[in-house]
Amino acid sequence: MINNIRKIVLPVVLAVLCIAMFSSCARKERLYIYNWTYYTPPSVIEQFEAEYNVRVVYDEFVSNEDMFAKIMATSKGRLFGRQYDIVFPSKDFVPVMINHDLLERIDSSKLSNIGNIDPYLLERAGYDPNMEYSVPYYYGAAGIMVNTARVPEFERSWNIFAREDLSGRMTMLDDLREVFGGALLTLGYSVNTVDPAEVEDATNLIINSWRPNLVRFDAEAFAKGYANGEFWVVHAHPESVYEEIVDNEQLMNDTVFFIPQEGGPSYIDSMVLLKGARNIELAHKFIDFIHRPEIYAEFVDTFGLPATVNIPAREKKKGHAWYSAEDLYNTELVTDVGESIVHYNNAWFNSIMVGR
Helix, strand or coil, rough: CCCHHHHHHHHHHHHHHHHHHHHHCCCCCCEEEEEECCCHHHHHHHHHHHHEEEEEEEEEECCCHHHHHHHHHHHHHHHHHHHHHHCCCEHHHHHHHHHHEECCCHHHHHHHCCHHEHHHHHHHHHCCCCCEEEEEEEEEEEEEEEEEECCCCCCCCCHHHHHHHCCCCCCCCCCHHHHHHHHHHHHCCCCCCCCCCCHHHHHHHHHHHHHHHEEEEEECCHHHHHHHHCCEEEECCHHHHHHHCCCCCHHHHHHHECCCCCCCCEEEEEEECCCCCCCHHHHHHHHHCCCCCHHHHHHHHHHHHCCECCCCCHHHHCCCCCCCCHHHHHHHECCCCCHHHHHHHHHHCCCCCCCC
């Protein structure tokens, strides 16, 4: 009799436990994030999930243009807030998203760590100095990474891409404002010029001097290509390459990253809430979590970056950094150029990308 009862009761108990476990998982609140590739460490995501007993659904994009196109495509049906809660646009796209009514207002009263953000950055971020719609995540710049074992002598200049002896071993980012930024600064112009003649000069420099030596414009596979030795010089966000080579001690020692002597375009990437986001409360908790000094230090240490945004995190940072905050002084922030973006788009898609 006892054995018969066990045969009946035990499966029932196990079934109840399984249902309970499934229900517990099913009840977990979800936070939907749309962010750049290689930009938030999995360890940070895991800590947030464990602390708040939630699940983070994390999608990635490789350019502001791709991100914005996707958001705009879903915005036609006003569904964008149902797809993502937090998005990480760069400085020049935040005002564009504000103007398109794509963003929810930030409730700063829910952010206990907001005082950790460097006021200098907020001054530079003139599009939203009071963080009504955006909270800075990172202030940085792309630059150039060189394998010194393959290229022992080089000038720290954008014109490294004009070197014919390195043809077939170099890539530049598939990002029009980054590439144009380098060309415009090389010519002595602003990265935010609205002068069509200056944009044309930059286009000619890219087409005639740089593009012939490039394998391609690439925002996705360049880091792996650099890691496996296919590319020797790459225009890059250093965190992308760092993630691929951090376990290769020899290549780490042979790699140099620099912001060219002519300067470079810089950016402030921010965290914003999409209009109609389903998880506003949880999104605020994530933003506040990121700006805990120990969490922010973990983020920048993971990718070899300086703690440019969060002041207390600078004392907690322990690891290597490819550049310093001072190196950014010779950069120019990319801003929204309004209707003049058409000159860049036309040059990029109709001239520079033709025949790539």
